[in-house]
Amino acid sequence: MLLSLEDISVAYPTRKGPVQALERLDLMVQPASFASVLGPSGCGKSTLVKLVAGLLKPTTGSISFDGVASTGARDEVGVAFQQAALLPWKSALDNVLLPLRLKGQSNAAAREQAERLLDLVGLKGSRDSFPHELSGGMQQRVSLARSLVRDPSVLVMDEPFSALDAMTRENMMMELQRVWLDKRPSVLFITHSIAEAVFLSDRVLVMSGRPGRVIMDRTIDLPRPRTLDTLASPKFAELSNELRNLFRPDSPMHASAA
Amino acid sequence: MSSLRSFLLKLLPFVLLLLVWHGLVEGLRIPSRLMPGPIEAGQRIYLGLISDGDLWAHLWQTLRSTLMGYALGCVLALVIGSVLAMNRVLELLFYPLILLMQAVPKVAIAPLVLLWLGFDARSIVTLVALICFFPIFVGTFIGVRSTPEVLRDLFRTLDASGFKTFLHCSLPHASGSIIAGMQVGWGFALVGCVVMEFIMGIGGAGFLIDNSANALDTVTAVASMVLLGVMGYLGGMLIAAVKQRMIFWEGPARHG
Amino acid sequence: MDDVTSPVPRWMQVVLPAAGVGLILAVWQVLAAVVNTPGLLPSPLQTLLTLATWATSGGFGPHLTATVAGALGGLAVGAGLGLIAGVIVGEVRVLDRILYPVALALQAMPVVAIAPLVIVWFGIGIPSKLALVAIGTFFVMFLNTVAGMHATPIELSDMGRAFGGSRWQIALRINLPNAWDYIFGALEVCAALSFILCVVGEFLAAKAGLGYYLRAASSNIDAAAMFASLIVLSLLATTLALAVRVAHHRTVFWKYRRH
Numbered sequence: 050m051l052l053s054l055e056d057i058s059v060a061y062p063t064r065k066g067p068v069q070a071l072e073r074l075d076l077m078v079q080p081a082s083f084a085s086v087l088g089p090s091g092c093g094k095s096t097l098v099k100l101v102a103g104l105l106k107p108t109t110g111s112i113s114f115d116g117v118a119s120t121g122a123r124d125e126v127g128v129a130f131q132q133a134a135l136l137p138w139k140s141a142l143d144n145v146l147l148p149l150r151l152k153g154q155s156n157a158a159a160r161e162q163a164e165r166l167l168d169l170v171g172l173k174g175s176r177d178s179f180p181h182e183l184s185g186g187m188q189q190r191v192s193l194a195r196s197l198v199r200d201p202s203v204l205v206m207d208e209p210f211s212a213l214d215a216m217t218r219e220n221m222m223m224e225l226q227r228v229w230l231d232k233r234p235s236v237l238f239i240t241h242s243i244a245e246a247v248f249l250s251d252r253v254l255v256m257s258g259r260p261g262r263v264i265m266d267r268t269i270d271l272p273r274p275r276t277l278d279t280l281a282s283p284k285f286a287e288l289s290n291e292l293r294n295l296f297r298p299d300s301p302m303h304a305s306a307a
Numbered sequence: 308m309s310s311l312r313s314f315l316l317k318l319l320p321f322v323l324l325l326l327v328w329h330g331l332v333e334g335l336r337i338p339s340r341l342m343p344g345p346i347e348a349g350q351r352i353y354l355g356l357i358s359d360g361d362l363w364a365h366l367w368q369t370l371r372s373t374l375m376g377y378a379l380g381c382v383l384a385l386v387i388g389s390v391l392a393m394n395r396v397l398e399l400l401f402y403p404l405i406l407l408m409q410a411v412p413k414v415a416i417a418p419l420v421l422l423w424l425g426f427d428a429r430s431i432v433t434l435v436a437l438i439c440f441f442p443i444f445v446g447t448f449i450g451v452r453s454t455p456e457v458l459r460d461l462f463r464t465l466d467a468s469g470f471k472t473f474l475h476c477s478l479p480h481a482s483g484s485i486i487a488g489m490q491v492g493w494g495f496a497l498v499g500c501v502v503m504e505f506i507m508g509i510g511g512a513g514f515l516i517d518n519s520a521n522a523l524d525t526v527t528a529v530a531s532m533v534l535l536g537v538m539g540y541l542g543g544m545l546i547a548a549v550k551q552r553m554i555f556w557e558g559p560a561r562h563g
Numbered sequence: 564m565d566d567v568t569s570p571v572p573r574w575m576q577v578v579l580p581a582a583g584v585g586l587i588l589a590v591w592q593v594l595a596a597v598v599n600t601p602g603l604l605p606s607p608l609q610t611l612l613t614l615a616t617w618a619t620s621g622g623f624g625p626h627l628t629a630t631v632a633g634a635l636g637g638l639a640v641g642a643g644l645g646l647i648a649g650v651i652v653g654e655v656r657v658l659d660r661i662l663y664p665v666a667l668a669l670q671a672m673p674v675v676a677i678a679p680l681v682i683v684w685f686g687i688g689i690p691s692k693l694a695l696v697a698i699g700t701f702f703v704m705f706l707n708t709v710a711g712m713h714a715t716p717i718e719l720s721d722m723g724r725a726f727g728g729s730r731w732q733i734a735l736r737i738n739l740p741n742a743w744d745y746i747f748g749a750l751e752v753c754a755a756l757s758f759i760l761c762v763v764g765e766f767l768a769a770k771a772g773l774g775y776y777l778r779a780a781s782s783n784i785d786a787a788a789m790f791a792s793l794i795v796l797s798l799l800a801t802t803l804a805l806a807v808r809v810a811h812h813r814t815v816f817w818k819y820r821r822h
Contacts, residue, residue: 102464122466134457137556138479151467151475181556320664327665341684395571399579404587410797412758414675415774417766418781419789423603498673498759505678506766506778513676517767520679528680536672543671 050115050125050202052078052101052235057110058260059096070096072260074110078203081233085246085253087292093261094239098207101237102128114203124152127201127234129209133188135180135195141167142176145195166194169228186217193228204234211241222248223277230274243296247288248275255295265295343526351530362515362527366534369512372428373500376435380492384440385485388447393473405444413438413495414502421506431503431511438499439492446488450481486550493542501535512538605787613787614794623795629772630761631799633689637696638757642750645701649708653742654734663709666702674699674756675763682768692764692772699760700753707749711742747811754807758800 054076060067070093078084088094099105100112103122111118114125135144145163149155167176170190180188189209196204210218222245229236229249240246246253247269255265269288271279279285325345331337332344339347355362391398391405417434424430454477462472504513512535519527588607595606605613617623652658678695685691715738723733765774773792780788 099460102460103466104460104463122464124466126464128461128464130457130461132457134455134461136458136476136479147475148465151462151465151471179556320668323661324665324668327661342680396575396579399571399576400583400586402580403583407587407797410801411793412755412762412796412800414759415762415777415793415796418777419786419793422781422784422786422789494673498675501673501676502763502766505675505763516676517679520683523683525680525683528683532672532676532680535676536669539673540671 050235051080052203052237053113053116054097054100055111055113057100057107057112059093059100059105060108069260071100071107072262074262076254076263078235078237079251080202080235082251083229083236083238083249085238085240085250086256087240087243087246087253087296088256088261089258089296092256092258094256095207096261097237097256098128098205098239101203101205102126124199125202127196127199127204129189129192129196129204129206131208131211133180133185133192135188135191137180140177140179141172141183141191144180144191145198147195148199163194163198166197167191169197169231170194170224184217185213186221189213189221190224193225197228197232197234200232201234203237204229205237205239207239208241210245218242218245225249226273226275243289243292244280247271247285247292248280253292255292265292267292340523340525343529347526348530348533351526352534355527355530356534362531362534365511365515365531366538368510369497369500369504369535370538372431372503372511373435373496375428376432376499377439377493377496379432380436380439380496381443381489383436384443384488384492385447388444389451389473389478389481392448392451393469393477408441413441413499417499417503417506420503426507426509430507431500434503435496435499439496442491442495443485443488446484446486446491447481450484451477453484454480483550483554486546486553490543490546490550493546494539497535497539497542601787602784603786605790609787610790610794613791617791617795623773623776623792625771626773626776626792627795627799629689629692629769630758630765630774630796633692633764633772634696634757634761634799634803636689637693637761638700638753640693641697641700641757642704642753644697645704645749646708646746648701649705649746650712650734650739652705653709653712653738654730659709663706666706669702670706674702675760678760678763678767682764687768688770691768692761695764696757696760699756703753703756704746704749707745708742711745712738714745715741744811744815747807747815751804751807751811754803755800758796758803762796 054074057071057074057076058069059071060069074093074097076097086094086097096105100107103120103126106120113119114123135141136147139147142160142163143150145166146155146159149159149163164176167173170193172187172190172194175183175187175191180191183191189212192209196206210221213221226249238246238249250269253265253267253269254263255267256262257264267288271282271284271288328345332342337344343351352362391401413434416437420430420434420437424433451473458476458480459472462476467475500511501513501516504511505517508514508517512531515531516528516535519525519531591607595601595604595609598604601609652662677698681695681698682691685694712734719737719741720733723737728736761772762774762777765772766778769775773796777789777792780786780792
């Protein structure tokens, strides 16, 4: 599904007056493509996630899915938050089933779907485990499985691996690619990690500081499926460096109004 | 073997209590009409529960009134606590009323309830409900209010209605806090029942204690107090056991 | 339902509670008019008048004094003794092993239940009220003080020993100050408990005091007097609770500092 944000502005009311989180932002994610968003802290990345997830309405501008304008939560959008946000009183399987249960679809077929997804993310033996029995990485995998259970055509992920240690992050990066190649939703992936962005995406969008807008749209033309070898390739380093330069203190990106 | 051991450990404070009690009464030679020892009290309990059974009716009345008032208080506190926790406008509107309820020592309302509802069980049930309402209300309110925002966001992205979010997210999250409030509420409920029975003078453990004390039948009075204590303890244990089974996910932090 | 991304505006945080108060008064007024029997339900105005009459005629003076004396006197004795006993027992292992569990076991019984017995022991009037309040507050204070004394972080007591402090020096200079939080927490509970027990004592056997007055007014079907007593009683209890709360935050200032 084609996700498109046109002329989006979002302003938050605060005690000191309205704060402009996003200003006249345009962004498009092609069907079956993976787009990452990189940006400094406070640039409005989380606001972006909330917009697409339907938690927030833009002050101006529109969000459309396959050309049809929309606000509010949609069944076609899967969301993975920064925290795993699992219900601690439900097993991993029940957590994955939650979106379907809320829609009244908790029959045998739904259970099979949930089980399949847990297998897909490598948690076959942990179906009946509870979140407090799972590690951080495993919890994020359950969260990922849950975000896929409604077979979304759009997947938005808000720094899902930021709370994990470096080794787990790398593993999860590979896992995510594998899972994505299976169904190929359009993905909007927010991250702090340049390596993640370059490894996973077809395009990397860089956002400026507040008020946020897209200041660079870099296509990543590395061949798929990407492996650990890809990480070591010169092309990867070249792309990473290009993006890294944008984040240096003297770069034009930081010259936006705070 | 270890569950037998933990059971015995639980009994230990009570055994110690009996020993200290016995020691004090014997050692200080306290006359039985002032304070009977545990043996005398035990004999009276046996008489009152088993061989003669004259204490049963009163105990049963207290238990019944307390349970009914407690159930009523729980329901009211759960509903009102949940509604106020989820709606800030209503919360602010009712804030003065809640403050007022907190400020009044609830036992002092007993004569007023008696005036309005008369000398029957309704008065007891009402006072009990009023007195145990507050801790359960606070537990519910805090529990529902403290539902993590990310979980509520999750439910919004899943297009869940407010009620569904309450039922499947806020309420389970709040259950620990609610049960803690219910534990405190149970103690308060017994207090309310006993006080009402004091001033109504019709029946129940409170009446029993007051009446027998007035007649200088301290043995019956103390025996009734012991039985009342047992009731309080068992109720508290029951709720604690429920809590253990229900709130299984809040243990020491594991890997995260 | 509630949307946390747009918090309630400032003006509402003032207007709504005020409206709440107005609503209470309005409903009260309507009910009083419907019931139309001042003996059963006085209107807000009648209650105010009763209070004013009381304040000026000094009719409730002896009752007020009796209740305050009973509650505060008993609190001073009970909490004071409980504190001392708690410090001692908290420090002496043998006593702790025996007396602490005993006190815990006694807690299962609602302390109001001993009221008739206390009256048998101490007779009608102030002595039994004082005793009842003292006993009730003693237990709460005792248990919490012991718990507080045991809660000293081990680094602190180690440090005390390293500086060559004797056992009682450590108890008084390290364990006790650390326990203030527990002690003041217990004191807040005791403040409420003191009025509750005093009122119950007055219900049962007193010739003066707000509890006595409430019961008498109930028999006389004089709800206005009851409302007035309840208001006075609530003010007393709230004032005491606030005073203790302030003292708590002042003494244990490191925990409650506003950021």
